Amino acid sequence: MTRPFGMRDKLGYLFGDFGNDFTFILASSFLMKYYTDVAGVDAAVIGVIMMAARFVDAFTDVTMGRICDRSPVTRHGRFRPWIRRMSVPAALSSFLLYQGYVAALPMGLRIAYLTVCYILWSSVFYTAVNIPYGSMASAISPEPDHRQSLSTWRSLGATFAGAFVGVAVPLAAYTTDAAGNTVLDGGRFTLVAGVCSLLAVACHLACYYLTLERTEPEREEQLRQRRHSVVDMLRNALQNRALISIIAASVVMLLSQMTMQSMAGFVFPNYYRSPQAQSVSTVLMLGGMLIAAALARPAAKRWGKAEVSAASCVLAAVVNLILFAWRPRSVWAYVGLQTVSWFGLGVFTMVSWALITDVIDDSELRTGVREDGSIYALYSFARKMGQAAAAGLSGALLSAIGYTQQTAFDPQVTEGIFSISTLAPALGLLALAAILRWWYPLRKKQVEENVAALKQRRGQ
Numbered sequence: 493m494t495r496p497f498g499m500r501d502k503l504g505y506l507f508g509d510f511g512n513d514f515t516f517i518l519a520s521s522f523l524m525k526y527y528t529d530v531a532g533v534d535a536a537v538i539g540v541i542m543m544a545a546r547f548v549d550a551f552t553d554v555t556m557g558r559i560c561d562r563s564p565v566t567r568h569g570r571f572r573p574w575i576r577r578m579s580v581p582a583a584l585s586s587f588l589l590y591q592g593y594v595a596a597l598p599m600g601l602r603i604a605y606l607t608v609c610y611i612l613w614s615s616v617f618y619t620a621v622n623i624p625y626g627s628m629a630s631a632i633s634p635e636p637d638h639r640q641s642l643s644t645w646r647s648l649g650a651t652f653a654g655a656f657v658g659v660a661v662p663l664a665a666y667t668t669d670a671a672g673n674t675v676l677d678g679g680r681f682t683l684v685a686g687v688c689s690l691l692a693v694a695c696h697l698a699c700y701y702l703t704l705e706r707t708e709p710e711r712e713e714q715l716r717q718r719r720h721s722v723v724d725m726l727r728n729a730l731q732n733r734a735l736i737s738i739i740a741a742s743v744v745m746l747l748s749q750m751t752m753q754s755m756a757g758f759v760f761p762n763y764y765r766s767p768q769a770q771s772v773s774t775v776l777m778l779g780g781m782l783i784a785a786a787l788a789r790p791a792a793k794r795w796g797k798a799e800v801s802a803a804s805c806v807l808a809a810v811v812n813l814i815l816f817a818w819r820p821r822s823v824w825a826y827v828g829l830q831t832v833s834w835f836g837l838g839v840f841t842m843v844s845w846a847l848i849t850d851v852i853d854d855s856e857l858r859t860g861v862r863e864d865g866s867i868y869a870l871y872s873f874a875r876k877m878g879q880a881a882a883a884g885l886s887g888a889l890l891s892a893i894g895y896t897q898q899t900a901f902d903p904q905v906t907e908g909i910f911s912i913s914t915l916a917p918a919l920g921l922l923a924l925a926a927i928l929r930w931w932y933p934l935r936k937k938q939v940e941e942n943v944a945a946l947k948q949r950r951g952q
Contacts, residue, residue, distance in 0.1 A: 494706055497633045504702025505632070505642045506649035508575065508625045511695030513653035514688040515586035515618065520750050520879065521654075522661055522681070523589065523610075524887060525757040530678040531595045531602050532897060539887020541607050542879070548615040549876045556623040557869025569705030571628035578620040579696035583689035585613035590685040592678045614876070621696065627868040630849050631705040634946075640792060643845035644785050647838070649695075651781040654753075656691075658774025660684055662760070662767040673901055674761050732858065734851045735867065737932040739874035741924055745844070746878030747885070748808075748920030749837060752830075754886050755913035758895075763906040764823040776831040784838030792843050796936030797850070801840040802928040805921045808836030812918035819910060837921070840928075850934050853942045885916060 523542075527533040563570050589609045594602055629642050665681040666674050760770035784804075791800045811833040820826050848871050855867060893908030934942075 495704065497635070497638050497706070500702050501632055501704060502641055502645040504699050505629070506645040506652075507695045507702065508699035509646045509649035510653050511579065511649075511692045511699060512618070512622055512625065513650045514657065514692040514695065515583065515613070517650070517654045517657045517753065518586065518661075518685060518688050519589070519610075519614070520882075521657060521753045522676075522757055524754055524890075525676055526590060526678070526681055527602075527606060528890075528895070529676045529897060529900070530592075530681070531606075533599070533602055533606065534891060535887040535895060536891035537603060537887075538606070539884040541603070541610060542887075543881070543884040544607075545611050545615050546873075546876050546879070548611055549619065549873050552615045552619045553623060553869045553873040553876070555869075556619050557627070557867075557872075560624050560627050560869075565705075569628065569631065571624040571631060572700050572703060572705060574624035575621055575696050576700045578617055579693050582613065582617040582621050582696075583692045585609065585617050586692070587685050587689040589613060590678075590682050592682055595678060619872075623869050623872055625699070626845070626848075626872060628703070628705055629845060630852055632703060633706060637793075639849045640789055640797075640843065640846045643847075643849075644789055644842045646845050647781070647842045648785055650841075651778055651785075651838075655774050655778040657688065658756075658777070659771040660687075662770040662774075666761065666767045674765065674767050676761075732851070732855055734854050734932065734934050735870065737927055738847055738851055739871060741927045741932060742844070742871065742875045743878035743881065744920045744923045744927065745805075745837075745840065746875055747882045748917040748924065749841075750879050750882035751886055751916045751920070752833075752837075752913065754882065755909065758890070758909045759826075759913045760823070762900055763910050764826070765901075766823050769823045769827060773827045773830060776827060777834040780831045780835035781838040781841070784835050785842050788839050788842035791839070792846075796939070797843040797847055798928045798932050798935060801843055801847075802925045804836045804839035805925040805928070806836075808833045809918045809921035809925065811836065812914045812921065816911065816914040816918060833917070840924070847934075850939050850942070853939075853946055854934060857942055857945055886912065889916075 524535060524538050527538050528535050560571055560574065563574075566573065589606070594605055597605065629639055629646075632642060633639060661681070661684055665677055665684050667677040667680070669675050756770055756773070760773070761767040788800070811829050815826065815829050815833075820829075848868065851871075852867050855861075889912045890909075893905050893912070894902070895905050895909070899905050
């Protein structure tokens, strides 16, 4: 007898994103800082590399999604085995990104090393873990309430990983140079990266052993026989308003979130001269996200996921606009308002993964085909495009304001850092709220009707 959905599945799904984000948040928050300050690579070059890797993802994400959809349903499930197989390669390729010997190489080799290692980690091995992990949510349970729980617990896993990275790096990886400036220490950062990689493997294995896929093999075999070609899948995707709009929402959301994360590594040590405050900010951010987790599910159940998300994003945008205009000299005033901003973004984060399962349900009703892996792969690729856009934008803007190893503490440069860290997220969050309010079509009533129709179709 299959055990019922419960806390074990929620904890297992939490550990999955916990493991993902030990390496992902390390890269999104500190990769540019490490390669500019330790390896001496120009920020714009790093941004271009990160953007170029996303074009590779156009192939690897969709390919991995198709592999998942066409994988046989074993006694371990369809998606879980991939998490176990690829966890170690993903962790090892992340660790290789942060090696001290890179700084001693000629500049051309530094750039080549970063390019190869970054693509191996982000576009190959991380993809091979993340696509199956995200796709299996709808295989764990068909119930919307359960999927909302999984979305919340997944977001909590990412938050805990972000808290660890955000606290550990500022406390363990910074040192004071001869001029009295607080700077990133390459050797210490390599040790932190190694710890993050080991913890990532442990968390992925916990996800594998704690979760359970409840997919019915007979039903899935019937669906596999009716699956479309890649061309058909892409054609249907382009005609799917729900999918296209949630993809657009993800791009601008990540543009905001990743800019906030990556620029924190510059605002605190360079503008406020207090990397330790970044650790405090991360802990408070965790508190804001926990409050968001507690409120998101009942609010989404009452008013709808898209409706609640749009309102919370407006709140976060307004806070960032206040920061941009006020420019508080006290780091603690900045930290306090940033916590409110993270709470606003956190509400959307807590429901975002449930939104994509709503889109998968809607697509099945429209086409008669359920392709969790393929649709999730398109969604994941879009998220990576948002990450790339944030990296490219951050790198280009840092170069535009003249940020280098030599100018890192110049007053004009640090003022530019502050502007980037507040205005770019504010504009992105306003765009996100507009998409959810006026473009994304799956309101609360429509989602409930889709769930009822699918249950009727399946004879449940």
